[in-house]
Amino acid sequence: MYDTFQVRVHPAKSGSCWVTVAGELDVMSAPGVRDTLRVAIADYRSVVVDCSGVTFCDCSGLSALLAAVRAAQANGIELRLRAVPHSLARLLRLTHTGSAFTIEQPDVR
Template sequence: MLKPLDIQVRQLAPDHCVVTVAGELDVVTAAELRHALQQAVATYPRMIVDLAGVPFCDCTGLSALMAANRRAKERGEALRV
């Protein structure tokens, strides 16, 4: 059985958060990450995505990260991985 993706959003300051991701980031779990990042980008101008707990990331996972980065840039915000 595959371990589900664990996503934690922790506020560091009123305008800054860390999104910590653990588990495999692939076609099965990328939508969950995409949704979490959409919410975080809408709430926090500055965001760090911590992928230290991600042993595998396929192209759908990268696509979710790129989409969040694009949304952040459109709002004049910053996303760091």
């Protein structure tokens, strides 16, 4: 449901941040994600996008993530996806776009 979608930037150690994305990453929410990631890439040297709360991702959401990774690479910024849920991992695999991203798994404690 769109009204529960959230994207937030959390500054971390010097020059880096976490961006948490939660809810459905779709045609309605993708512009906000695109804008938030654009700002994060402009403000930080390292950006980790925590996808653990993503419940759905369509082609618009994937496009926003791809635009972010391209912008990051063009500007020498490190952008990583973290805690990618199965449904998003499947979309990346089916679209052959997974190799565009550095994907890390969450810490297991």
